[in-house]
Amino acid sequence: MTPALTSGEPSDAELLLRISGSDHHALDTLYRRYVPRVSRFAQRMLSSPEAIEEVVNDVMYVVWRKAPTFSGSGQASTWIFGIAYRTCLKALGNRTTDEHLPLAEAEELIPGLLDSGMETLELNDWVARLFEQLPPEQRAVLELTYHQELKYSEIAEILGCPENTVKTRMFHARRKIRALMPDASGDEPARIEGTP
Incomplete structure (x- = not known):
C-alpha cells in the first residue's frame, strides 16, 4: 500500500520527472518511499538476503536510468513494480530458496x-x-x-x-x-x- 503523502510532498510521478533530469535528491526521496515495498515484494519471490538486496539495488538503478521513459499515463508504482517483477524473474534463475506465503x-x-x-x-x-x-x-x-x-x-x-x-x-x-x-x-x- 502506498504511504499517504503529506502536503507539499511531490508525487511519485513528479519525482520521476525530476529524476529524468538527473535530480539525485528526487531519487533519494523515491528510494526511501519504495525500497521497503520493493524489498517486501522481492522477499516473496526470492529468499536470499543477498539476492533481495541486489534486486532492490538493480530496480532503483533501472529507475534512475529509465526515468525519462516513464510516460506518466499510468501510476508510477505500477511502472516501478513492473521493473521489480522483471528483475526478480531474472534473479530466480539462481534461486536456492525458502520463499513463503505468510x-x-x-x-x-x-x-x-x-x-x-x-x-x-x-x-x-x-x-x-x-x-x-x-x-x-x-x-x-x-x-x-x-x-x-x-x-x-x-x-x-x-x-x-x-x-x-x-x-x-x-x-x-x-x-x-x-x-x-x-x-x-x-x-x-x-x-x-x-x-x-
Whole structure:
C-alpha cells in the first residue's frame, strides 16, 4: 500500500520527472518511499538476503536510468513494480530458496488453515514449501494482490499480460494451494516436495 503523502510532498510521478533530469535528491526521496515495498515484494519471490538486496539495488538503478521513459499515463508504482517483477524473474534463475506465503495470507486464501491441527512452526514450514511450488507468475500475483493491495488491472500492467491472465493465475494458485491443504477431517496435508 502506498504511504499517504503529506502536503507539499511531490508525487511519485513528479519525482520521476525530476529524476529524468538527473535530480539525485528526487531519487533519494523515491528510494526511501519504495525500497521497503520493493524489498517486501522481492522477499516473496526470492529468499536470499543477498539476492533481495541486489534486486532492490538493480530496480532503483533501472529507475534512475529509465526515468525519462516513464510516460506518466499510468501510476508510477505500477511502472516501478513492473521493473521489480522483471528483475526478480531474472534473479530466480539462481534461486536456492525458502520463499513463503505468510500464514495470514495463506489463511485468507484457505479458510480454516490455522485450525488444521498443525503446529505453528510446522505450518510455517509447510506453507513455505507450498509457496515454493507455485510458478513465479502465480507468486507474483499473490504478492501484488495481498501485500501490495493492487487491483488486477494494475497487476496486469506490471506483469505485461491481460487482466484475464492475472485472474487465471490467481485461480490456479488458489486451486493448487487448496489441493495441497489438509482436509476438514484432519487428514494429513498432501505431500509437499522437500518434506519428509
